[in-house]
Amino acid sequence: MSGSNAQAGWYEPVSQIQNQDNNSSRIRTHQKMNKYYDLPTDDWKLTCKLLPNYKTLSSHDFKRLLCKTIQTDHYQIQQWLANTEMLQFSQQLAVLMCTSFQLKIEEEYWYYIGNLNMPVVTWLSEVSKDVIEKNSINWDHSKIKLNIRYQQNLIRNKLQRLEINLYNYLQRYSSNLKMNDDKMSFEQWMNIICNALVVLMQNDLHHFNTNFEQKKILFTYDINDANRVKPFYDLNPIEKQVYSTQQIWRSKLRACEKVISQQNKRWSRSNQVIVKGIIPGNHSIINMKQNEFDNYGNDQENRLLSMKCFSPSMRAIIQARLDNIEQRAQQIIKFIHASSQ
Structure with a gap:
């Protein structure tokens, strides 16, 4: 995956999320589980339902969620998070990190789509919607090359702005927040919190990431499908x-x-x-x-x-x-x- 980590060096690339231990417990207090399997779709209104929303969590629920994820120094962390300012800082950090990881998942998807060799896309872009419908071709016109490049640029720009915001956010709070324990620096505390948030993102973005991985697989079948229809008409x-x-x-x-x-x-x-x-x-x-x-x-x-x-x-x-x-x-x-x- 692309995207620079230079300014916000405390967080790991999204691949770390995907490679974490799959046996770790999944915390779902802020997400609803579906009774039916949902077919991957490019409808953002449906896809975004798979995203966690830390903004809507009460401070108490977020604190409980984070403390369940932290593997060490439970007592110290609970003491620090008793400070309202530090708790709010951690919750807002979770929002920013989640958005960053979400965008990286989307970025990888659109670069995967853009890098496929798809000469049949030109044909699909030229034929009428009536031909696509009557031949039951599963095709979304958002996959034309022009829109793929637009999506790639859009996500890249969002990531760049977000990483600047993350860096500025950390810089602003690193000098303002006061530690309750003189033995531990702000950087050490941040390392513990961020490691916990990475595990939390692994759990809470699991279905979102899976959705995009499945879309990539199905897209290959859809391309193969169109590659059967076009030669028939030829x-x-x-x-x-x-x-x-x-x-x-x-x-x-x-x-x-x-x-x-x-x-x-x-x-x-x-x-x-x-x-x-x-x-x-x-x-x-x-x-x-x-x-x-x-x-x-x-x-x-x-x-x-x-x-x-x-x-x-x-x-x-x-x-x-x-x-x-x-x-x-x-x-x-x-x-x-x-x-x-």
Whole structure:
């Protein structure tokens, strides 16, 4: 990840968040857990729900949250945080750090998207929305190169301003805050607090970070999907071939959506069972079986094999997209299973 740490050298890069011990307890007093798995989306109103909001926490709740995270010097930390000014300082620091880590996660995502070799993006930008809709292509026009560069510059500028604000904030308070213990300097106290905040960010940004990691994976499938549709149209299919192919692809998509919906419901029921204290055995209701895909949409695929209007090259392209659609659905189900662990 990019982004300079020079001025605010006390905090670690976001990779440290991702590499912390996954077994550490997750504090969720200020976040709601979903009953259903939420498919990764670029809708910011939905994505931002995964962010912790330290501003809305009472001072008492934030103090309790932070003290639970600190591994050493509990008594001293509690004494220092009894000072209202130091507690407010720590809470505002948490807000700034969280925003910094959030932006770094977004920055990595947009640079990943921008660095992919995507010649098909030009085609997607030129064809009508009607073609994208009728062929059930999962494509967001925010992924055009111009907007990708805009997002990269926007996030980079936000990070630069935030790091300056962080540096100034620390400089201002380092000379004003008074320590209750003459044996420990402000820098030593800051090191303890910041280490605790890094662990806190690891826990509280886990779902946000996972959301962006999953979006990167699904975006690759979406690019592969478009790379199957474009060659089909390059073969100049007649109207009958276009209509039949769209029906075949749409049937496969509906089949996969049904399987995903079933898995989501199973995960939800399993999650409720676990909450009630009953842990499913090896026959877990969230176990996925390949025949769930096979039970749906086979009629359309069999139609493909029997239709004489398709050339061998067309059939190969159509089948390749069918495979990609199923692989994407299987990947989403893996996400659902991972979220149930």
